[in-house]
Amino acid sequence: MAGTRDASPRTLDAYRRDVAGFLGFLTDHHGARPGRAALSAVTTQDMRAWLARERGRGLSARSVARALSAVRSFYGWLDTAEGITNPAVTATRAPRPAARLPRPVDTEAARALIDRVELQNPQDWIAARDVAVVTLLYACGLRISEALGLPRRAAPLPEALTIRGKGGKERMVPVLPAARDAVDAYLRLCPHDPGPDGPLFLGQRGGALNPRLVQKVLEQARMQLGLPASATPHALRHSFATHLLEAGGDLRAIQELLGHASLSTTQAYTAVDQARLMDIYARAHPKGAG
Structure with missing residues (x-):
């Protein structure tokens, strides 16, 4: 089949099973084994019914996407070898795999991470810088780009920061x-002065701090603490939302603090079960409690 020339034997076996399953579905769906005419006449509705059956069998979105890829390759071969084309097959879109959101760390682990970050660099000012960045990510729920985008004139930090997030949307944190x-x-120890319009957080030579350095220092700290690889800079922002919600914070308020465009995004970024979310919603909106 087209697109499988360099595939491993295991991949080829998987493709054969996927195509055989598709042909079996067409047989069941139309009551007869599909010939040339039937393969040419497969409709968008047929494809949707097949995808729905695959999901109904418990296959993940990733597995269904692989099966669709196999069927497309099969039709590519049919086009070349038999002159059989079918735009409905090539136009069918695979289901999107669920987004893998960063898992939050618990409160004690977040504190331990911040403490451990301070020990990663022998230069006091760099150690203090890293602690300041990580503390901002967790204590204010900032994206790493938002923290590193702060200008020097933002310090000393006020009681509330104006943050420009995605799409240029501003929020108060x-x-x-x-x-x-x-x-x-950090500023008391920092040997560089970039001026008020320069970046707040600086690299060793006085330029803007590379976000990869923040990621690296957290990698080192989490490995020393035995925390999972999911304990990333963005996971600290995720933890900020989760811990606020667990403490009884209002979903709308947390949405504003995170700068999410929709409430559903905020819910997806919390590790609190659905029953807890509905309980908070019912208390905030008694008319909707049903």
Whole structure:
């Protein structure tokens, strides 16, 4: 089949099974084994019914996408070898795999990460810088790009920061004393002065701090603590939302703090079960409690 020339034997076997399953579906669907005319006449509705059956069998979106790829390759071969074409097959879109959101760390693990980050660099000012960045991610729920995009004139940090997030949307984020203190400690030690319009967080030579360095220092800290690979900079923002919600925070308020365009996105970024979410919603909106 087209697109499988360099595939491994295992992949070829999987493709054969996928195509055989598709042909078996057409047989069941139309009550007869599909010939040339039937293969040419497969409709968009047929394809949707097949995809629905595959999902109904418990296959993941990724497995269904692989099966669709096999069927498309099969039709590519039919086009070349038999002159059989079918735009409905080639136009069918695979289901999107579910987005893999970062898992939050618990409160104790977040504190341990911040403490451990301070030990990763022998230069005091760099250690203080890393602590300040990580504290901002967790205490204010910032994206790493938002934290590293802060200008020097933002310090000393006010009680609330104006953050420009995705799409240029602005939001107000309260600044906890711990975050303000961490930034102050870093600035007292920092040997560089980029001026008020320069970046707040600097690299070793005085330029803008590379986000990869923040990711790396967290990688080192989480490995030393035995935390999973999911404990990333973005997971700290995720943890910010989760811990606020677990403490009884209002979903709408958390949505605003995170800068999400929709409430559904905020719900997806929390590790609280659906019953907990509905309980909070029912208390906030008693008319909708049913």
